[in-house]
Amino acid sequence: MWDAVVVGGGLAGWIAGIRAAQRGKKVLLVTEGVGTLFYFSGIFDYGDIEGLRHLPKHPYTLFNSEDIAQGQHFVQEICPEYIINETPQSAFTVLGTVRQGDLMPRSMILPDRQEQGRFVLLVPEGLKDFFPEVVMTNMAREFPGWQVSAKRMRVDALAEWVKLGKSVSSIDYSAIWRSEEGQRVLAHEIEEIKRQYQVGNKPQEKIIVVLPSLVKEYVDFSRTKPCIEEFSLPVLEMSSFVPSPHGRYFAEYLKHRFTDLGGELMIGARAVSLNQESPSENKARTCQEVIVNSKGKSLCLKGKKFILATGGLLGGGIKVGMARKSIHEGVFDLPLFVPKEWSEPQFFASQPFAQIGVETDELMRPLDPERGEVVWDNVHVVGRMLAHWDPWTQRCGGGVSVTSGYAAAELV
Amino acid sequence: MREISTQVVVIGGGATGVGILRDLSMRGIPALLLEQGDLAHGTSSRFHGLLHSGGRYAVKDDKAAQECIEENTILKTIAAHCIEDTYGWFVFLKGDDPNYLELWLQGCDQVGIPVREVPLEEGFRLEPLLTRQATRIFEVPDATVDGFKLLWSNVKSAEKYGGTYQTYCKVQSLWLENGRVIGVYAEELITGETLRVRSEIVVNAAGPWSAEIAAMAGFNVDVLKDKGSLLVFNQRLFNRVINRLRVPGDGDIFVPHQTVTVFGTTSHTVELPDDHQVDEQDITYLIELGQNLLEGIEQQRIVRSFAGIRPLYESVEDQDQEGRGVSRNFVIIDHQKMDGVQGLVSILGGKLTTYRLMAEKVSDWVAAKLGVDTACRTAEEPLLNEQPAEVWDKARQLIGVAAANKMMERLNEQAGAVVEAIARQPLLGQFVCECEMVTQAEVIHALQDPAVNSLDDLRRQTRLGMGTCQGAYCSYRATPMIQEAFGGWERTVKEYRLLLAERWRGITPVLWGEQLRESELARALFLNVLDLKAEESEG
Numbered sequence: 040m041w042d043a044v045v046v047g048g049g050l051a052g053w054i055a056g057i058r059a060a061q062r063g064k065k066v067l068l069v070t071e072g073v074g075t076l077f078y079f080s081g082i083f084d085y086g087d088i089e090g091l092r093h094l095p096k097h098p099y100t101l102f103n104s105e106d107i108a109q110g111q112h113f114v115q116e117i118c119p120e121y122i123i124n125e126t127p128q129s130a131f132t133v134l135g136t137v138r139q140g141d142l143m144p145r146s147m148i149l150p151d152r153q154e155q156g157r158f159v160l161l162v163p164e165g166l167k168d169f170f171p172e173v174v175m176t177n178m179a180r181e182f183p184g185w186q187v188s189a190k191r192m193r194v195d196a197l198a199e200w201v202k203l204g205k206s207v208s209s210i211d212y213s214a215i216w217r218s219e220e221g222q223r224v225l226a227h228e229i230e231e232i233k234r235q236y237q238v239g240n241k242p243q244e245k246i247i248v249v250l251p252s253l254v255k256e257y258v259d260f261s262r263t264k265p266c267i268e269e270f271s272l273p274v275l276e277m278s279s280f281v282p283s284p285h286g287r288y289f290a291e292y293l294k295h296r297f298t299d300l301g302g303e304l305m306i307g308a309r310a311v312s313l314n315q316e317s318p319s320e321n322k323a324r325t326c327q328e329v330i331v332n333s334k335g336k337s338l339c340l341k342g343k344k345f346i347l348a349t350g351g352l353l354g355g356g357i358k359v360g361m362a363r364k365s366i367h368e369g370v371f372d373l374p375l376f377v378p379k380e381w382s383e384p385q386f387f388a389s390q391p392f393a394q395i396g397v398e399t400d401e402l403m404r405p406l407d408p409e410r411g412e413v414v415w416d417n418v419h420v421v422g423r424m425l426a427h428w429d430p431w432t433q434r435c436g437g438g439v440s441v442t443s444g445y446a447a448a449e450l451v
Numbered sequence: 452m453r454e455i456s457t458q459v460v461v462i463g464g465g466a467t468g469v470g471i472l473r474d475l476s477m478r479g480i481p482a483l484l485l486e487q488g489d490l491a492h493g494t495s496s497r498f499h500g501l502l503h504s505g506g507r508y509a510v511k512d513d514k515a516a517q518e519c520i521e522e523n524t525i526l527k528t529i530a531a532h533c534i535e536d537t538y539g540w541f542v543f544l545k546g547d548d549p550n551y552l553e554l555w556l557q558g559c560d561q562v563g564i565p566v567r568e569v570p571l572e573e574g575f576r577l578e579p580l581l582t583r584q585a586t587r588i589f590e591v592p593d594a595t596v597d598g599f600k601l602l603w604s605n606v607k608s609a610e611k612y613g614g615t616y617q618t619y620c621k622v623q624s625l626w627l628e629n630g631r632v633i634g635v636y637a638e639e640l641i642t643g644e645t646l647r648v649r650s651e652i653v654v655n656a657a658g659p660w661s662a663e664i665a666a667m668a669g670f671n672v673d674v675l676k677d678k679g680s681l682l683v684f685n686q687r688l689f690n691r692v693i694n695r696l697r698v699p700g701d702g703d704i705f706v707p708h709q710t711v712t713v714f715g716t717t718s719h720t721v722e723l724p725d726d727h728q729v730d731e732q733d734i735t736y737l738i739e740l741g742q743n744l745l746e747g748i749e750q751q752r753i754v755r756s757f758a759g760i761r762p763l764y765e766s767v768e769d770q771d772q773e774g775r776g777v778s779r780n781f782v783i784i785d786h787q788k789m790d791g792v793q794g795l796v797s798i799l800g801g802k803l804t805t806y807r808l809m810a811e812k813v814s815d816w817v818a819a820k821l822g823v824d825t826a827c828r829t830a831e832e833p834l835l836n837e838q839p840a841e842v843w844d845k846a847r848q849l850i851g852v853a854a855a856n857k858m859m860e861r862l863n864e865q866a867g868a869v870v871e872a873i874a875r876q877p878l879l880g881q882f883v884c885e886c887e888m889v890t891q892a893e894v895i896h897a898l899q900d901p902a903v904n905s906l907d908d909l910r911r912q913t914r915l916g917m918g919t920c921q922g923a924y925c926s927y928r929a930t931p932m933i934q935e936a937f938g939g940w941e942r943t944v945k946e947y948r949l950l951l952a953e954r955w956r957g958i959t960p961v962l963w964g965e966q967l968r969e970s971e972l973a974r975a976l977f978l979n980v981l982d983l984k985a986e987e988s989e990g
């Protein structure tokens with residue numbers, strides 16, 4: 040019997056699992072895949088928290104500012120490179136435009152636009168889904184007072200590969216930057232940039248090296264070698280296209296954090312149902328165990344608490360069948376809020392279907408939308424499984440997931 | 452105002468219009484085609500993609516059936532690169548009408564459609580998804596045709612003979628003088644400039660818009676606008692065209708195209724020539740009908756839906772019948788005879804399979820008016836020449852067999868230049884579109900064509916954005932190329948938006964299952980990863 044069984048290992052599930060384990064609880068995390076973490080840019084968006092709290096039923100209405108701040112501090116605690124700031128910070132997107140973010144690693148935060156200086160974009164040869172010319176024009180437009188130049192570079196280990204016309208993903212490059220050889224190459228390139236631009240006539244010019252995806256923030260000293268030492272010039276990371284090295288290393292880092300704290304893990308396991316009847320009017324509303332399919336076997340897992348973090352439509356927690364004849368939550372078969380209108384004619388608009396999810400009480404326990412009663416006393420729903428929000432137009436994906444995951448762990 | 456003159460103006464860059472342009476050009480008659488959008492802006496890119504054998508019309512309409520089988524045979528020779536000779540099956544199901552089967556076999560025999568009965572076990576082995584309710588299967592020379600490629604080859608061939616065309620040029624009115632049509636006024640939509648074209652004859656080949664064109668001269672032509680909706684599945688469910696052997700009706704044909712399958716159709720009369728909205732009821736209705744031929748259809752993934760408008764000719768006798776009953780044959784209306792005005796001819800009805808024949812008949816008429824007696828050669832002269840083996844080999848070596856085959860098919864005579872570009876710079880062999888295996892070099896090449904004015908044009912040219920991602924990944928990957936071709940970040944963002952909006956129209960009616968997930972990811976990519984601004988919703 041576990042104190043908590045977390046179903047789903049995305050951002051929300053991991054945060055819940057790590058926090059519960061940190062609190063000394065006996066936790067099991069069951070997940071089928073890695074969720075949307077491999078898409079995660081490394082920047083936590085919280086959005087306009089106060090504004091969103093005025094939207095009826097938005098997940099932020101379940102929390103007070105204290106809860107939200109606690110989640111943010113927790114991120115900072117486990118990843119000290121993350122900076123909490125009063126005002127939103129900015130970073131470069133993969134196209135060199137500027138995007139805001141609320142909680143981001145030091146290495147991504149842009150310098151002041153009022154200052155002057157030079158960006159030197161390091162362009163690793165054959166990097167997939169990266170367009171240096173577009174990036175440079177965008178950077179120059181966003182930072183009028185800055186010079187922008189590029190330096191192409193190659194890594195011997197990849198030269199043959201690239202010559203054949205094969206591209207290299209940013210995840211592969213990140214792995215190289217973590218190797219000794221990679222670091223040597225980077226250090227050498229940066230040194231050359233320094234010589235080229237600083238020895239000249241303008242020794243005072245501020246130079247920043249911009250590198251697509253360095254993933255400095257999740258250096259786990261206990262496992263990987265100390266990565267990137269300080270270089271001779273400041274290095275700025277960009278966020279990248281998907282799949283993102285930030286997400287990939289962050290996922291790995293969270294996993295290590297969790298197991299280091301004694302959390303137990305079942306990966307590649309799919310929770311399929313409850314092992315009991317749905318509660319009727321008078322029965323106890325306590326869930327006892329869930330059934331999980333793992334490696335062809337079916338297991339019953341008992342817990343005092345269950346945290347449902349299966350990620351909604353994208354994570355696979357909610358399935359919508361052909362012609363929408365069936366729409367259901369896959370583990371507890373929870374009642375769902377399903378919007379009447381399904382989509383908006385404009386693609387970039389806030390989409391009604393994005394609001395689909397589980398309605399809960401303040402303790403994130405699932406409600407029956409018709410009767411307004413709690414369905415299960417010991418189930419908490421977190422992250423994208425919650426109803427009434429749209430992470431993309433409201434820019435609060437990480438915020439809702441971290442806040443709800445952390446808060447659920449506090450209830451274990 | 453710009454002014455030019457030519458002998459013949461052809462209005463409409465659909466299959467019919469480009470066929471006429473080529474035919475006239477080959478006869479040495481100077482002609483200019485005007486199209487309001489890109490080529491295949493109308494029905495010719497919104498159809499089922501079936502090169503009919505005539506089997507579908509064998510009972511009801513022997514004339515149409517005969518034209519189909521004749522044109523089917525001709526096109527398989529002259530337009531082989533646009534056609535996949537899949538063959539088609541007519542499948543008779545348990546409980547279907549045996550009398551119809553008899554009539555059908557007789558009909559095919561009479562008009563000369565070769566039919567071979569396929570033993571059931573062979574049928575189930577070759578098409579494992581085919582319903583086990585099938586009791587008899589007949590094979591006919593149906594095939595699949597890529598409409599855009601066909602249109603493109605026609606204009607390219609016409610150009611070789613001196614024909615010209617202009618896209619994004621919309622005819623606004625006919626130029627009338629003393630009871631004669633002596634040209635047209637058109638607007639060049641990209642510049643906003645007015646163009647006046649003087650000509651001896653104007654050919655109205657505007658498909659579903661034909662009535663609008665005729666109305667510009669104050670005439671009435673009876674075109675029935677009949678909307679048909681289609682569903683696109685993410686894979687090749689069948690390798691042949693699968694028809695149901697019964698009285699032609701809704702939802703009874705599956706057509707494999709490249710990596711996807713198109714299933715349909717429906718039939719509703721509509722008012723507007725560009726009413727391309729797909730109704731959700733039609734989709735559920737189609738899925739239900741599809742069950743008959745493909746039992747597991749509910750488990751399959753639909754990537755999008757679309758609709759097109761059949762420009763059916765409504766002759767006086769047929770007027771009271773619903774869409775499908777009207778003959779699919781075509782008519783040529785000489786407005787001098789009909790309305791007493793010289794210099795204007797309208798071509799109405801038909802289908803894509805018979806476009807060449809329609810073009811031949813119109814061109815015969817035009818040639819007679821102009822006193823030109825060169826004979827039609829479009830039935831003999833191929834649209835394209837075969838590509839040299841060296842180009843094929845090199846392409847396969849550089850980008851792999853599957854990708855090379857697709858590219859060679861798409862580009863044909865123009866493949867050489869693209870292959871050379873990849874040889875010089877191997878990284879240009881990377882895919883912009885992974886579903887359809889479109890390389891960077893091919894995109895760059897396509898963008899050099901002055902007729903490609905948007906990301907959406909690029910889609911039709913290269914099939915980029917037609918696969919399961921529906922443009923989410925490939926429009927991002929085309930960024931540096933579209934920025935280079937069209938200039939500026941703002942323009943690039945606008946192109947993303949237009950392409951995704953166009954795709955979204957086809958996705959929203961089928962928004963569930965895997966496609967819903969894919970769409971949610973696409974939203975995350977553009978609104979979050981690329982940080983584009985959200986739009987206000989209308990509601």
Ligand SMILES: Cc1cc2nc3c(=O)[nH]c(=O)nc-3n(C[C@H](O)[C@H](O)[C@H](O)COP(=O)(O)OP(=O)(O)OC[C@H]3O[C@@H](n4cnc5c(N)ncnc54)[C@H](O)[C@@H]3O)c2cc1C
Binds near residue numbers: 052071082351353423
């Ligand atoms: C393209 C993209 C970019 C993003 N960028 C940002 C960003 O810049 N900033 C930001 O703040 N956020 C970003 N996000 C992340 C966003 O915040 C997350 O999608 C959101 O936090 C949801 O997380 P989640 O943990 O609820 O769900 P998910 O990450 O979807 O995790 C759900 C997990 O549950 C598992 N699962 C599902 N069903 C079962 C089952 N039955 N049994 C076992 N396991 C199951 C899945 O395998 C998955 O691991 C981005 C997301 C995407 C897609």
Ligand SMILES: Cc1cc2nc3c(=O)[nH]c(=O)nc-3n(C[C@H](O)[C@H](O)[C@H](O)COP(=O)(O)OP(=O)(O)OC[C@H]3O[C@@H](n4cnc5c(N)ncnc54)[C@H](O)[C@@H]3O)c2cc1C
Binds near residue numbers: 498499621
């Ligand atoms: C759902 C559906 C399925 C079909 N399936 C098949 C099939 O499988 N096989 C088959 O053989 N046939 C099929 N057809 C029929 C076939 O698609 C049409 O008959 C054929 O494409 C018509 O071509 P068109 O050139 O006459 O018309 P269109 O392709 O519509 O061309 C007319 C052109 O005129 C242009 N135009 C209009 N007004 C103006 C103006 N003012 N100025 C400039 N240009 C103008 C339009 O933009 C348009 O591009 C199908 C049709 C539909 C609707």
